[in-house]
Amino acid sequence: DAKTTQPNSMESNEEEPVHLPCNHSTISGTDYIHWYRQLPSQGPEYVIHGLTSNVNNRMASLAIAEDRKSSTLILHRATLRDAAVYYCIHPRGGADGLTFGKGTHLIIQP
Amino acid sequence: SQTIHQWPATLVQPVGSPLSLECTVEGTSNPNLYWYRQAAGRGLQLLFYSVGIGQISSEVPQNLSASRPQDRQFILSSKKLLLSDSGFYLCAWSVRLNTGELFFGEGSRLTVL
Numbered sequence: 001d002a003k004t005t006q007p008n009s010m011e012s013n014e015e016e017p018v019h020l021p022c023n024h025s026t027i028s029g030t031d032y033i034h035w036y037r038q039l040p041s042q043g044p045e046y047v048i049h050g051l052t053s054n055v056n057n058r059m060a061s062l063a064i065a066e067d068r069k070s071s072t073l074i075l076h077r078a079t080l081r082d083a084a085v086y087y088c089i090h091p092r093g094g095a096d097g098l099t100f101g102k103g104t105h106l107i108i109q110p
Numbered sequence: 111s112q113t114i115h116q117w118p119a120t121l122v123q124p125v126g127s128p129l130s131l132e133c134t135v136e137g138t139s140n141p142n143l144y145w146y147r148q149a150a151g152r153g154l155q156l157l158f159y160s161v162g163i164g165q166i167s168s169e170v171p172q173n174l175s176a177s178r179p180q181d182r183q184f185i186l187s188s189k190k191l192l193l194s195d196s197g198f199y200l201c202a203w204s205v206r207l208n209t210g211e212l213f214f215g216e217g218s219r220l221t222v223l
Binding site: 098 | 146152153154156198200202211212213214215216217219
């Protein structure tokens with residue numbers, strides 16, 4: 001997978017929105033953007049993915065820049081259970097797996 | 111619905127001993143299967159992936175090996191463990207990767223002493 005850049009950590013307050021940024025300047029036109037999160041001592045959990053248009057699901061929203069070189073994961077109302085490491089990835093085509101970087105450690109303050 | 115299981119959940123092994131971690135997927139056919147490792151405080155490292163029975167691709171050189179004897183079974187092995195093999199091992203599966211979702215098992219925590 002090509003490289004993505006995310007802040008090492010971010011902090012937010014409970015019940016406030018959280019915007020997690022990701023830069024993926026080398027993304028190609030057919031690469032989807034995936035977001036996963038990992039709670040302590042658990043495997044990563046799929047959050048959302050998209051190609052060009054903004055996407056919404058029950059967990060989060062994904063805002064993709066027009067040039068697709070960056071994206072933002074939006075948690076509309078953070079809870080303590082959202083405290084996790086969030087990974088932004090854009091995989092190559094095919095079956096050869098996702099490479100997870102260090103991600104962003106999201107801290108939620110009560 | 112699809113489920114993925116891996117075991118054992120935790121194990122403590124001496125250096126030089128063998129290792130076998132097993133992963134099975136239910137509720138789907140011909141999945142892509144993956145083994146990842148996460149060392150303490152590090153990101154996830156893809157170790158092996160498989161697109162079919164007997165087809166294994168290795169991402170990094172190491173003293174680990176993987177096998178896929180059945181469509182929905184994926185095994186991670188070592189003949190002689192090293193201290194550096196300690197970590198959190200995760201099995202995962204997908205149908206189509208670039209547009210789909212990767213589903214992870216519960217993980218196996220290995221401590222090599």
